[in-house]
Amino acid sequence: MTTLKVNGHTLETDATPDTPLLWVLRDHLGMTGTKFGCGKSLCGACTVHVDGSATRSCVTLLSTVVGKDIRTIEGLSQDRSHPVQRAWMELDVPQCGYCQSGQIMSATALLLQNPAPTDAEIDSAMAGNICRCGTYPRIRAAIHRAAELIKTGGAA
């Protein structure tokens, strides 16, 4: 049994230590908000936060995150009240939606480090997240909008 800290909860899993965190979350712990897209750190669909940094869970082995703070889309807020989620809803960012958990986690990590990113900073922080539906223009606009919401009071 391995003990993990996910979204503030302590959870136990019988997954072997060399299992990628993505599958521990999705399959062993039943948290399917984090998505599988490529398995090779190429698409960003599986992005979670490990100690506040955007991390591709598909290439992150369970053994390497023991004792660290893991945050997934399920832990962003209880009620979609996180400023990034609010901005995403305001702009109706998702289409098929499959990449969006990863996009939102990458955007949130960016805003934690840089509360007012420029377009170029957004581009470079988000370059690892593919969206096949091409929602990029709205993602960029929503990150700016979330930055505004954070500035005017919402916590990131």
Next chain:
Amino acid sequence: MSARPTGPGGDLPAMDRRKFLQASALAGGGLIIGISLTGCGRPSDKAATPGVGGQPNAWLRIGGDESITILIDKSEMGQGVYTALPMLIAEELDVPLSAVRVEFAPAGKDYVNTLLGTQITGGSTSVREAWTKLRTAGAQARAMLIGAAADAWKVEASTLKLAGGAVVDAGGKKATFGQLAEAAAKRAPPKDATPKERTTYALIGKPQTRLDTPSKVDGTATYGIDVKLSGMKYAALAQCPTLGGKVRSVDSSAAEKLPGVVKVVTVGSGVAVVADHYWQARVARDALKITWDAGPNAGLSSARILAELKGATGTPQSARKDGDVDAAIKAAKRQVSASYELPLLAHATMEPMNCTADAKADGCDVYVGTQIQQVAQGAVANALGLKPEQVRIHTQMLGGGFGRRLEVDFIPAAAEASKAVGAPVQVIWSREDDMTHDAYRPPAYDVATAAFDGNNGLSAVHLKLTSPSVTARMFPPVVEKNVDPFAVEAAANYLYDVPNVSVEYVRHEIGINVGYWRSVSHSLNCFVVESFMDELAHVAGKDPFEFRRALLDKQPRAKRVLEEVASRAGWGKAADGHHQGIALMEGYGTYVAQVADISMVDGKMKVHKITCAVDCGQMVNPRIVESQITSGIVYGLSAALWGEVTLEDGKVRQTNFDNYRVLRMNDAPELEVHLIESTETPGGIGEPSTAVVAPAVANALFAASGKRVRALPFAAQRGLV
């Protein structure tokens, strides 16, 4: 953190929705209003399944608890049907969109797409097909509710109206939908119910927030890959690396000893390793020792495919013939000819193929993101020896479709594995599985020839298009006697006013399955037609925009979008060092024109901006229209810049997003969309913009460099992108 229910948005337990409908009727809490499709403007289309018309058709359920549930028969793959289709019914019921719940319909003949003849989400038909059908269904429900109140109150129906989910009279007397549902359901659906006048629309044509957005920002939207059933196992599938090959023998002894492995099952599409957890199945798959029978494609390569298309000797089928092209070419003052090559493309939906099945003695439940429910049902029935009606399809959210989920190749393995282990099984393809076992966009080799007369006027255009046919495999009756209509799009409807036009198609199969890919043959033919138009403009010494415009007097909608895009993009006024290219198309009843703005730095092309003008007729939800247009451009630009699937020894060489590159945020150009107000019948919006971007960029590249790229992708030109 418990298992999620499997309904869309996680709001419904996993059960057959048809049963659910019947059950709720019996429970007395809520009643379905059966809507007859008779007189709904169903096209007298021979493709439509006979016997459907006149059957009560459950599109709408009004509960005693005032809930309004709308069943949608189309799959939600990002194109917005989960919002747009309910809008059509909510409009007729005079309720806000927030008052309705949405459920996916089961597989069934009630939900046959009347434009395409089977239950299918494709061909940019979602709104086009539903437009009259669902508004009429809503109008019938309105008449039935009003009729029920009129009878109860002994007044004329004409004195009553709907407001806020109730029938009201002028004096403020009111009965809610829930109170009236039972009486309304006993009435025959009126045949003459007429949908509301356009001028009275409260919802249609106004931007509405998508109903599926909340579940897509908190991770609760349930895609096929998220389905969890009690006792469910996971499987990884090994498929023959050579397309079309088969298993000869399997040594699974090493794999079976690995932790968690339940069983190794040979299925129709390969070898499935079933384990308690997915990663265990993936690890164990690598321990299989399989001898493959490579089959007929063992020696197939991209070079051979292209050579075959070039040398194809099949009889050309005519798709369009105006005047006498041969005579015009003979009499020509000047002749121009060019040939174009288009590659195989992968769909690369964000959610890799997957399917969950629960095979039991009396049937099988299948949980899957599919665009083609009845065919999926048939494929599982076939694999398990069941009757189609014993297979229950539970459509999930689709993490992208783009035509990939019109194929059912990834579906039966889950059912076969489930039957073999006696438990529900979810089969998940890796990205590599998905990339190397797609039904790829057909490649093409096309020759265009044109003639100018003595007055420098375009007198003839001849297009000879050679490619394999998707339709011949998917819907064989369609091509029995006729040219494949889905191979000659954006060509047979040649827009420009030229006296002699001939479009011919040579069907040439290449040994592997090709599939419908977002915008289907538009993506092939628009590149040819619009690149060639640009070549002709230069030969004629005319501006590419003016050259086109002068030939569009008989096509006012096409002319309008062309003028609109030119004026919005500032045609002819590109910034210093920037260059423009223009392209135009009609597809799915929608007119699209684009201007690409690019620059060249050290011989490398950078796409800065795409301006797009669209006339798609009456819009249901402009907000979704705009996002579908930009989505299509990004998808088409990915393909134009980098998209190419190549084969060697019958194996696909591209495996993941490192060697099948797609557009990322930092590559994405600025996108500007201009939607033209229109009262015409709604056109499709999911696909047309995809096809127009490649020629717009190619034409800009010519303007910038004098280099004419006639073979996609641009990346195949060394150093260009």
